[in-house]
Amino acid sequence: MTGTIRRPFSVSLSQKAAIAANPKLGKLLRREYFSANGSLDISNAQWQIQSLPHEVTKATRPPIPENLYTATLGTKSQSQSLPQTLNGSSEPPHRRRKRIKDETNAEAPLPLDASSRLSTLSSTMPATSLSRLLTICLSLSKPRLSFLIVLTTATAYSLYPVPALLLPSTTASPSLSALTLIFLTSGTALCCASANALNMLLEPKYDAQMSRTRNRPLVRGLISKKGALIFAAAAGACGVGSLWFGVNPTVAFLGGLNIALYAGIYTPLKRISVLNTWAGAVVGGIPPLMGWAAAAGQSATGSGEWQELLFSEGSVGGWLLAGLLFAWQFPHFNSLSWPIREEYKNAGYRMLVWTNARMNGRVALRYAILCFPICAGLWWFQITDQGFLVTSSVVNAWMVKEAWRFWRKEGHKGSARGLFWASVWHLPVVMVLAMVHKKGLWEGIWKRLNGESEDEDLWLDDEEVKTRDVEGQPMRVARALTAH
Structure with missing residues (x-):
């Protein structure tokens, strides 16, 4: 109807x-x-x-x-x-x-850094409490970054080829000192804290414009600029002082130099040129030299000046470790900066990730590949054994694979995130592997377990003994000959 x-x-x-x-x-x-x-x-x-x-x-x-x-x-x-x-x-x-x-x-930002997390934690504490102040100071020091730097320093110290590492009672030469290691690690950590605090002190205006840094303590007003400056100065003075009196002047100079380079060169260069990444890589390569020079100073046969500790024939291991840290930072930072490339651009930071995205991937791949010959050099110069050549190659291959994918896909489809996490795991794993595969470590353990003597110098004649005595070399053979 x-x-x-x-x-x-x-x-x-x-x-x-x-x-x-x-x-x-x-x-x-x-x-x-x-x-x-x-x-x-x-x-x-x-x-x-x-x-x-x-x-x-x-x-x-x-x-x-x-x-x-x-x-x-x-x-x-x-x-x-x-x-x-x-x-x-x-x-x-x-x-x-x-x-x-x-x-x-694929496009999700990476997790917040430890400084941002600590800032959030400190804001929940009573305003005048000591725990709040300590948490803020820890946030200023960028604890995760500082831990990696201290790890590389301690690794270089432990890799130095000191004679009779496992049997110090059989040699008159000094073995690695645990007290020196404490001064080295604590002093390095304080120097890192000072440099990182100065970095934050110079950039609160720009940190506020980026998602990964807008939660830092100076941006949120949890501490004044004067307070941050006092903390940076105190940490720097204590750090350099610990290295000077507890290790040696050469290591103390390198610690102070790193503070100056990071805060005085790298930080302002970020707004001027893409070369800031290379400057930051130099800063990251110095801590292994500090660890190597700290160990070399205990067994120095000459005056122990900086020329002997850094540029003698036995210093090649320290420079190889420094080169490894220098190369590692490019795949790490280039992938870290990719998800926030627009934030870097808007904040005025001259980063390769947005000025030349294609080159950003090439640089990451290039330096990831460079880790192969550097690790091989540690074996070639008898810092590590053959096992390190194999195990480190597996870890390096993983990072190169992710760097290749990062370059081919130009950071898209999760390739930036994959390379970032590969680099995060790469550094500590390679450092631990180097310590596990230190040259002579397992041979010494095996000989000790089987009761074998490591005194190959027993076969030296009297003239060789006198010659080595004059040169200041270890004299464990003297005691052995006396026993005969």
């Missing part, structure tokens, strides 16, 4: 009374059960849920009445209704999960 007016579904008075008497009947007579568009509404809602990333759907997911969903789909699960692809075929669940993961994680 043309004159009939269609009215929406309604319930009569008698039906309302029946519903009031039996609530279950109300569920059966709800309008949604009889709506012609119910299935279409749910179909559209499911399409929106499954085609958007998880983070987006969580905030914008359209509400679906529970009983409407149940009535229309019955017991059918949501995962069984897949969106259709362009060619009309259903997208398999595993491909859909992989696609959503790639979409949500």
Whole structure:
């Protein structure tokens, strides 16, 4: 009938009374059960849920009445209704999960650094408490970065080839001193804290414009600039002093030089030239030299001046470790900076990641490959044994693989994140492997377990003994000859 007016579904008075008497009947007579568009509404809602990333759907997911969903789909699960692809075929669940993961994680920023986390923690503490002050000072020191630097310093110290490492009782030469190691690590950590605090002190205006640094203590006003300067000066003075009196003047000079380079050269250069990354890599390469010079100073046969500790024939190991740290920083930083390249650009930092993105990937790959000959050099010059050549090559190959992918995909499709985490694990693993594969370590352990003598000098004649005595070389043979 043309004159009939269609009215929406309604319930009569008698039906309302029946519903009031039996609530279950109300569920059966709800309008949604009889709506012609119910299935279409749910179909559209499911399409929106499954085609958007998880983070987006969580905030914008359209509400679906529970009983409407149940009535229309019955017991059918949501995962069984897949969106259709362009060619009309259903997208398999595993491909859909992989696609959503790639979409949500490829461009996701990397986790906040430890300084930002510590700033948040300190803000929850009482304003005048000592724990709050100590947490803020720890935040100023960038503890994760400082830990890696101290690790490389201690590794270089332990890798120095001191005679009779496992059997110091058989030699008159000094073995590595635990007290010296304490002064070395604590002094290096304090120098790092000073340099990092000065870096934050010079950049709060620009740190506030970047997601990874806007939560730092100076940006949030948790400490004044004067307070940060006092902390930086005190940490620098104590650090250099510890290295001077507990290690040697050469190491103390290198510690002070690193503070000056990081705060005085690298920090301002970030707003001038992309060469700031190379300057920062030089700063990162100095700590292994400090550890090597600290160990060399204990067994120096001459005056122990800086020329002997840094440029003698036996200093090649320290320079190789410094080169490893120099090379490592490019795949690490170039991948770290990629997710926030636009923030670097907007803040005015001259970084290769946005000035020349293609070259950024090439540089990361180039220096990742350079780790191979550097690690081989540690074996060639008998700092480590053959096992290190094998194990380090596996770790280096992993980082080169990620660097190749980072270069080919120009940071996209999760390649920047993959290289970043490969570099994070690469450095500590290689350092530990170098200590495990130190030249002569396992041979000495094996000889000691089997009761074999390590005194190969027993076969020297008297003239050779006198010659070595004059040259100031270790004289464990003298005691052995006396015993005969």
